[in-house]
Amino acid sequence: xxxxxxxxxxxxxxxxxxxxxxxxxxxxxxxxxxxxxxxxxxxxxxxxxxxxxxxxxxxxxxxxxxxxxxxxxxxxxxxxxxxxxxxxxxxxxxxxxxxxxxxxxxxxxxxxxxxxxxxxxxxxxx
Amino acid sequence: xxxxxxxxxxxxxxxxxxxxxxxxxxxxxxxxxxxxxxxxxxxxxxxxxxxxxxxxxxxxxxxxxxxxxxxxxxxxxxxxxxxxxxxxxxxxxxxxxxxxxxxxxxxxxxxxxxxxxxxxxxxxxxxxxxxxxxxxxxxxxxxxxxxxxxxxxxxxxxxxxxxxxxxxxxxxxxxxxxxxxxxxxxxxxxxxxxxxxxxxxxxxxxxxxxxxxxxxxxxxxxxxxxxxxxxxxxxxxxxxxxxxxxxxxxxxxxxxxxxxxxxxxxxxxxxxxxxxxxxxxxxxxxxxxxxxxxxxxxxxxxxxxxxxxxxxxxxxxxxxxxxxxxxxxxxxxxxxxxxxxxxxxxxxxxxxxxx
Ligand SMILES: [Zn+2]
Ligand SMILES: [Zn+2]
Numbered sequence: 001x002x003x004x005x006x007x008x009x010x011x012x013x014x015x016x017x018x019x020x021x022x023x024x025x026x027x028x029x030x031x032x033x034x035x036x037x038x039x040x041x042x043x044x045x046x047x048x049x050x051x052x053x054x055x056x057x058x059x060x061x062x063x064x065x066x067x068x069x070x071x072x073x074x075x076x077x078x079x080x081x082x083x084x085x086x087x088x089x090x091x092x093x094x095x096x097x098x099x100x101x102x103x104x105x106x107x108x109x110x111x112x113x114x115x116x117x118x119x120x121x122x123x124x125x126x
Numbered sequence: 127x128x129x130x131x132x133x134x135x136x137x138x139x140x141x142x143x144x145x146x147x148x149x150x151x152x153x154x155x156x157x158x159x160x161x162x163x164x165x166x167x168x169x170x171x172x173x174x175x176x177x178x179x180x181x182x183x184x185x186x187x188x189x190x191x192x193x194x195x196x197x198x199x200x201x202x203x204x205x206x207x208x209x210x211x212x213x214x215x216x217x218x219x220x221x222x223x224x225x226x227x228x229x230x231x232x233x234x235x236x237x238x239x240x241x242x243x244x245x246x247x248x249x250x251x252x253x254x255x256x257x258x259x260x261x262x263x264x265x266x267x268x269x270x271x272x273x274x275x276x277x278x279x280x281x282x283x284x285x286x287x288x289x290x291x292x293x294x295x296x297x298x299x300x301x302x303x304x305x306x307x308x309x310x311x312x313x314x315x316x317x318x319x320x321x322x323x324x325x326x327x328x329x330x331x332x333x334x335x336x337x338x339x340x341x342x343x344x345x346x347x348x349x350x351x352x353x354x355x356x357x358x359x360x361x362x363x364x365x366x367x368x369x370x371x372x373x374x375x376x377x378x379x380x381x382x383x384x385x386x387x388x389x390x391x392x393x394x395x396x397x398x399x400x401x402x403x404x405x406x407x408x409x410x411x412x413x414x415x416x417x418x419x420x421x422x423x424x425x426x427x428x429x430x431x432x433x434x435x436x437x438x439x440x441x442x443x444x445x446x447x448x449x450x451x452x453x454x455x456x457x458x459x460x461x462x463x464x465x466x467x468x469x470x471x472x473x474x475x476x477x478x479x480x481x
């Protein structure tokens with residue numbers, strides 16, 4: 001996992017899980033995660049080794065990247081309950097700074113340092 | 127991107143895209159339309175009358191937690207004149223139900239509603255933990271479902287309530303429509319979209335969230351900061367429902383109105399009289415007095431199987447024959463206390479939907 005110190009090439013994002021999703025993330029609801037400011041423009045299954053970015057190319061980091069980053073770096077079990085077809089599984093609600101991500105461009109929302117992204121599962125019993 | 131304005135008040139910043147309409151609305155307008163729509167559902171179906179005693183089936187999960195909050199809000203705002211109670215069933219599942227009951231106890235404090243907890247242990251002499259340790263994880267949902275249904279009725283009777291409301295939402299109902307179609311259970315298909323059901327001898331049950339989307343229920347809880355419990359049951363979740371749910375969520379992602387569309391399809395199905403007639407006439411269980419379509423109700427049959435160490439008796443025909451071949455139940459087996467419904471709990475003027 002990356003270190004938590006924020007360098008100029010990284011931004012720090014606040015991530016929260018609710019509705020039972022936290023169980024996949026070590027039962028911790030709140031996390032602060034460092035993500036690179038620029039990421040690969042090519043879709044990759046795993047983002048752990050990102051050569052393009054190391055060379056300084058890429059697109060500004062967005063929520064779509066964050067989702068895969070969380071899967072690869074923070075998720076502890078049952079990835080299929082979080083990610084499906086390279087985005088969150090249907091039934092997981094996402095909020096960007098307390099606003100429905102459907103109003104913020106969904107995965108294309110470009111992250112800024114200090115943003116708060118909340119993921120809530122609606123799939124658990126009522 | 128400039129902040130988008132609420133399409134209802136044109137004033138505040140929009141925070142939610144409504145799945146039903148696609149409208150983008152602000153937080154205050156969201157609270158208002160959500161509550162008002164539930165109010166319309168309640169008044170259009172004439173679910174209550176002043177003075178009714180109403181139990182909210184409370185599990186500590188998102189739907190019933192939001193339901194308790196909204197019922198209290200609407201009862202105050204529109205002066206329904208209802209006496210509200212929280213009714214919880216303790217299935218006896220360590221690490222699951224005991225935690226969620228803590229949530230219900232907090233709701234009791236927050237909303238000032240009396241809380242009744244009825245446990246499988248006190249009613250049937252078996253906790254789900256004990257049942258699973260005897261029968262394994264395969265058919266335990268059958269036991270839990272049958273036991274919960276009767277426990278809710280009995281808990282309601284002991285509170286002398288006229289009515290039970292449950293947190294079933296539009297997604298749940300659409301899911302049930304799909305499941306009934308896929309199973310060919312057309313008789314149930316005709317009933318599962320009813321907002322209010324009442325058997326011959328049971329307490330009325332209604333679903334005020336029949337048209338409320340799960341997304342909005344969860345968003346309501348989030349923005350109101352309601353605390354609810356959200357862990358999957360530790361015993362095998364209903365796999366079939368899980369598939370129906372995943373399928374529905376995929377459809378919804380492509381077309382959000384699909385939830386209401388499916389409910390509407392379910393409502394407009396014409397169920398032939400001869401299909402309805404395949405349901406057996408209701409009678410009273412000879413052992414416990416609960417309504418039943420056979421001599422023994424499902425709960426008594428399941429309990430007898432458990433007590434005699436043949437838990438599958440009520441599930442497979444072959445096992446039932448084996449049980450019968452061993453002769454009648456011994457006097458010593460544990461049975462369910464006789465069901466006596468309080469007379470005042472019977473609202474005789476209640477409309478009776480076809481069962
Ligand atoms: Zn507004
Ligand atoms: Zn019985």
